[in-house]
């Protein structure tokens with residue numbers, strides 16, 4: 133892999149793996165260690181591979197994930213709710229992990245999508261540099277655009293390691309963000325049902 137691929141904002145900038153590994157060596161020197169000692173010799177390559185996994189969302193086309201929908205639902209018209217989807221993301225300010233869960237729900241109008249696709253959508257946005265508010269809105273907006281459902285609800289609760297292990301050092305604090313569209317925004321009873329299912 134030469135780069136994590138598609139970056140619409142910077143299409144001309146391609147960083148190859150050697151450049152990335154050299155950047156890791158620089159950081160290792162900067163923290164006061166020796167990148168040439170035995171234990172660290174393979175570390176730049178391992179870090180580059182780890183980054184490829186942690187930031188694999190950049191090469192995912194989020195528009196395609198929900199492209200296959202199903203219409204045979206016998207007029208099902210209530211909440212479809214995925215609860216507790218494991219969320220692993222990274223803050224764009226410190227590159228520190230954001231670890232938590234996402235709840236994703238919608239009320240179909242005519243069509244539904246494979247349940248695993250909703251979890252894949254969460255991953256595709258999470259495995260990028262993020263702020264939690266934007267991540268929450270991106271997931272909701274994608275479902276809204278793909279399914280045109282009666283409403284979408286997304287709730288993320290996550291611990292930000294940049295806050296837990298540095299700075300104010302507050303461990304065990306969850307940040308909760310919600311985004312509601314359509315009937316979830318308009319109907320307080322529905323919104324409350326979603327929050328009850330989510331355990332908030």
Ligand SMILES: [Zn+2]
Pocket residue numbers: 223224225226227228292294295
């Ligand atoms: Zn941060």
